[in-house]
Amino acid sequence: xxxxxxxxxxxxxxxxxxxxxxxxxxxxxxxxxxxxxxxxxxxxxxxxxxxxxxxxxxxxxxxxxxxxxxxxxxxxxxxxxxxxxxxxxxxxxxxxxxxxxxxxxxxxxxxxxxxxxxxxxxxxxxxxxxxxxxxxxxxxxxxxxxxxxxxxxxxxxxxxxxxxxxxxxxxxxxxxxxxxxxxxxxxxxxxxxxxxxxxxxxxxxxxxxxxxxxxxxxxxxxxxxxxxxxxxxxxxxxxxxxxxxxxxxxxxxxxxxxxxxxxxxxxxxxx
Numbered sequence: 001x002x003x004x005x006x007x008x009x010x011x012x013x014x015x016x017x018x019x020x021x022x023x024x025x026x027x028x029x030x031x032x033x034x035x036x037x038x039x040x041x042x043x044x045x046x047x048x049x050x051x052x053x054x055x056x057x058x059x060x061x062x063x064x065x066x067x068x069x070x071x072x073x074x075x076x077x078x079x080x081x082x083x084x085x086x087x088x089x090x091x092x093x094x095x096x097x098x099x100x101x102x103x104x105x106x107x108x109x110x111x112x113x114x115x116x117x118x119x120x121x122x123x124x125x126x127x128x129x130x131x132x133x134x135x136x137x138x139x140x141x142x143x144x145x146x147x148x149x150x151x152x153x154x155x156x157x158x159x160x161x162x163x164x165x166x167x168x169x170x171x172x173x174x175x176x177x178x179x180x181x182x183x184x185x186x187x188x189x190x191x192x193x194x195x196x197x198x199x200x201x202x203x204x205x206x207x208x209x210x211x212x213x214x215x216x217x218x219x220x221x222x223x224x225x226x227x228x229x230x231x232x233x234x235x236x237x238x239x240x241x242x243x244x245x246x247x248x249x250x251x252x253x254x255x256x257x258x259x260x261x262x263x264x265x266x267x268x269x270x271x
Contacts, residue, residue: 091243
């Protein structure tokens with residue numbers, strides 16, 4: 001008995017206690033769990049509605065096409081011009097239809113005059129309307145759109161009285177109607193970022209002196225400033241509605257400067 005009490009005292013001191021016996025036995029470990037079912041190898045092993053089984057691959061194709069279209073748009077917009085959809089067209093409908101074919105072309109047109117004769121373009125030089133492009137001034141940075149009265153000097157008497165487009169101009173110039181004069185809000189087609197300074201005059205001067213570097217062709221005047229416009233603006237004289245032909249991105253400008261020995265330092269365009 002003394003030994004038993006001594007053994008209990010030692011267990012108490014060492015922190016070891018014997019648990020009382022329970023009226024049931026624990027299961028022996030490890031417990032065998034049921035095996036999980038094998039993963040499905042194809043859609044036929046999955047209980048899905050038949051309609052959904054057909055829609056899943058179709059939805060995947062549509063998703064792939066959508067992602068591809070977005071990627072194509074971003075790539076084309078970065079390297080050149082965006083795909084002409086969703087308002088990213090390279091032209092606009094103007095308040096008045098102004099066909100450069102009639103005013104700038106020297107070719108035979110699809111128009112007929114009041115007597116039924118086939119018309120030929122007037123062959124007007126670009127600087128007749130865009131009068132600042134060959135001036136090395138602050139005004140020369142823009143192509144200068146003439147005011148309403150400038151256009152009305154001709155079309156106040158030229159053109160039929162029932163021409164809808166010309167009557168919009170005549171009304172804006174105060175020739176007809178009772179609303180007085182008002183400007184024509186032309187929509188700008190060619191636009192560079194605000195941090196870019198582009199002056200037409202040095203480009204016109206250089207290309208006029210080096211015609212071998214002129215790119216593109218024109219249906220209009222082939223001498224003077226009109227001969228060089230196609231390099232950046234395309235064949236404007238052939239356009240019923242002006243649209244942007246070249247991307248006019250920095251890479252294109254830098255490549256052109258390098259090809260023609262022009263400066264490429266930042267201050268040339270960004271100052």
